[in-house]
Amino acid sequence: MSSSFRLTILGCITALAISAQEMHSVGNIFQPQATPAESVYHLSLLVLAVCAAIFIVVAGLLTYTLIRFRRRCGDHKEPAQVYGSDRIEIAWTVIPILIVFVLTMATARIVSATLDKPISPDALKVTVVGHQWWWEVRYPALNIVTANEVHVPVSTTAKPAVTFLNLQSADVAHSFWIPQLAGKTDLIPGHPNKMWIDPKQQGTFLGNCAEYCGTQHANMQLRVVVQSQAEFAKWTASQQQSANANAGIKNGRTEFLSLSCVNCHTVSGTGAAGTFGPDLSHLMSRDTLASGVVPNSAENLRAWLKDPDAIKPGSLMPNMQLTPEQLDEVVTYLSSLK
Amino acid sequence: MASIPYIPEVSAEDAKAPSLPSKLHEWIVTVDHKRLGVMYITTSLLLFAVAGILASLMRIQLAFPNGKFLPPEVFNRLFTVHGTTMVFLVGMPFFAGLANYLVPLMIGARDMAFPRLNAFGYWMFVFGAILLYFSYIGGEGLAGHGTAPDVGWFAYSPLTERAFSRGTSTDYWILSIFLSGIGTTASAINVITTIVSMRCKGMTLGRMPLFVWLMLVVSGMVLMAMPPLTAAQAMLLLDRYLGAHFFDTQAGGSALLWQHFFWLFGHPEVYILVIPGFACVSEIIPVFSRKPMFGRAAMIGAILAIGMVSVSVWAHHMFAVGMSSTSNTFFVAATMLVGVPTGIKIFNWIATLYGGKIRFDTPMLFCIGFLFQFLIAGLTGIMLAAAPFNWQLTDSYFVVAHFHYTLIGGMLFALFGGVYYWFPKATGRMLSETLGKWSFWLLVIGFHMTFDPLHFAGLLGMPRRIYTYPPGRGWEGLNLLASIGVIFQAAAVAFMAWNIIRTLRNGKAAGNDPWDAWTLEWATASPPPEYNFAVLPEVRSSRPLWDLKHPEDPDWKYE
């Protein structure tokens, strides 16, 4: 039992290290793409190695002991009654303390490097505000407000680009976690936090809210979209524009503005300035609706407006009880907000 | 075999069999520590089964991505009530039950120091349990009538403030734990007083069984750890009902204050949960290796060190909240440091096995499972102690896997070992070895099938407390495997339940000392009479029965 048990565990640890590359890369903490996640990765290798060594020694000793000292059939004599050994106790107290010391030192270095990084004045600064069950994303210097997606420029050796995130919450505690970019940092009301990332690869990185925040905590998904400098500039420019004012969808816009949508949502360039729900100015520029639950498309938008609870049960978006005609008009209008 | 003078001559069976109502009445009004111990453990095991069913429902929901088996509100209530039940209504009462049953017997006393307080503690626990589950009928919450609490077992603020948790469901959580916590504190006072004031002649503190030492330390920790929780809950009630602002962030209150108070309780709490498991293992391993515990003094020193250091590590549950790098580093150091005495205990247990003649009866099998699994759990704990690594692992399924490893793989295995070990003493009958072994192996298979994959789900970015997950993140296979493991664990528990029921009906007689053990509880009848011992014992070493059975080589020559 014991040796096959031990082999299984050993196999698992080895498999983890080797197959980390083959495993799904989406949220794999062993496939870091930014400095914070990389420093965690290197530290984790050290810790895993130490733990694996300890496991092999101790579990190995235990396995050996169980096999070697099992009671043989018919042997009823008591073994030698050994009470202890001071020297052995000291040895296996001192050695673990030394191991602890080494690990603590290694850890302290990474803690300091990550938490105490000075904020350079020209770095991109993003404020992320957690809400019950969506992410508000603001770029104060660029005058951009969006939701559920954080766009950042890629960091290359030629042009390093660090993005600093200011984390706040409008209601309860949340947590910002994109495993491939950095460890998680909580968004706590009344206690702003900061973190930074410098993604080294372009693409969309997925993450989740990682602090239970109520009914739809599971569906508070997060995206960091890493773009080249040129694309990021393009994105910024389009986000900064006032919401598209297309004459052809005037009915829809009027409908939207007359319904109580404006109490919760903002559309730049119109009178809608509500802040309880996500900013809709460039709704169609995002990949998903309802913070990652469904892909962003006109049909999904229609389904969402028709009955939010069917898509995200318990979400704080009320069912506006729109008639089919109203739905069509509002969807047409919102679909124009690119 | 030496004759042991404490065993009474009249057996309990000689008494006339009472009627059912009067038997029930006896149990309800009892203040006898043995009866209360049995009641604690039985109630605890029943609630364990209930919480296990709740977990099984969750695992059915999580077996497949985008699961539709349960709506989110129901799932969120399930993990809250599952966690709350397992920690407060299974783990703590098990400690109380084991301590109340065994400590007086092991120290040669006739009962606990305060028998009526003992009964009070038990009934407070029962009332707390009823209150928590009554919320399924009487609670009101965001999703309407009949809602249990859904704020998670550690109930972070401000989610628990009135603004975000309307109705009374959260209050059921607060009050049920508040009340059962009073019961636990009462037990702790009782255990400490009994150990300090009622040891039999010759039993100095140094000669107490390790089980008793560990129960003493646990009780001390309860006295220090329950107040932060009780205080925080009182503050939360004041917030919710009198408009106070302890955790109200809109008025300048601090959400983090709840976390600090809760984990000041919560970290010692997890040691309070696992140390009774250590206590069982520390009695079983020597007996089944046929050797005394290796390094008794070191074991006592280690548990005292754990008790003291464990109150200084609480913020390792809060590495991600944005503390300064100095604070982070302090808690890294303290947390890793507390691993040292824990490791020392593991080494000493192995050293006790080394050179022995190991018998692989069911209690010992559970202890062996404990040793391997607690080792792994401790190592994943070291991983979690490295703060930056923690930033990735916390609040993910890795930490869920870690604490289930410590609690099931560690605590539960050890406690089950204890149940199999002391069941003959408490009932006078031997549990079936065959059923016991089936139960053990099914539990090993099921436990590993469920919790080994969940480590990897966490490493792949799966956060905890989510009622469903999307496909395409690499979590599907791992979750399916984890859910299948539940079947084996349920079977294991069923086998154990069947073993107990069958044995109670017509099990083999156990005799006073079926395992050939050395502590005083084996020096009296099985089950012990109400007065425990015919004559109160006098001891000269930590293994009084060894001294009696081996007069040519007694322990007191070496201690």
Added chain:
Amino acid sequence: MTSIVPIQETKWRLPDRGRVGVSCLIATEFALFTIFVVAYVFYTGKSLTGPTPDRVLHLPIWPTICLLSSSLTAELAAKALAGYRISTFKLWVAATILLGCEFLRQTALEWHHLITFDHLTISTNLFGTTYYALVGLHASHVVLGLTLLLLTLVLSLRGSMSGQERRFQFLSWYWHFVDAVWVVVFIVVYVIGR
């Protein structure tokens, strides 16, 4: 077969059960009060609006004298009971109760003033929250102590307290503890906090 060898004829004395039990209770209550004091200190100066301690709190000299004297009278009562002087005992217990009640009366007056004139309630601001919680927790322990002392007085009037000096001593320890907590509250809330 051997019988137990009587080890030594030295006495086997263990601490008294009641002492250990009450000491444990006091230890855990001490931890409880510590948490409320920590909350008070943590929130000092953090109220966003509303009355502040320096404006509305005044040093409670007279209540403190009452409460600390009641510790003295409780001790005198314990000694009287131990010396079988029951009527002296009743006198000192009555004095303790009266002093304790005066303390509570003063607290009630202070709270009345705070609520009606200074408009400070538990929900006004952080100061109100932590102040009423801490002082209220202490006052509830005073009430509990007074209830037990009253019970003691009633029992002694019926003649049931003779020989119970051990039990009364535990009550007096509890009472001393409550007074010690008041000293801490006094220093933290009324001296440092202002």
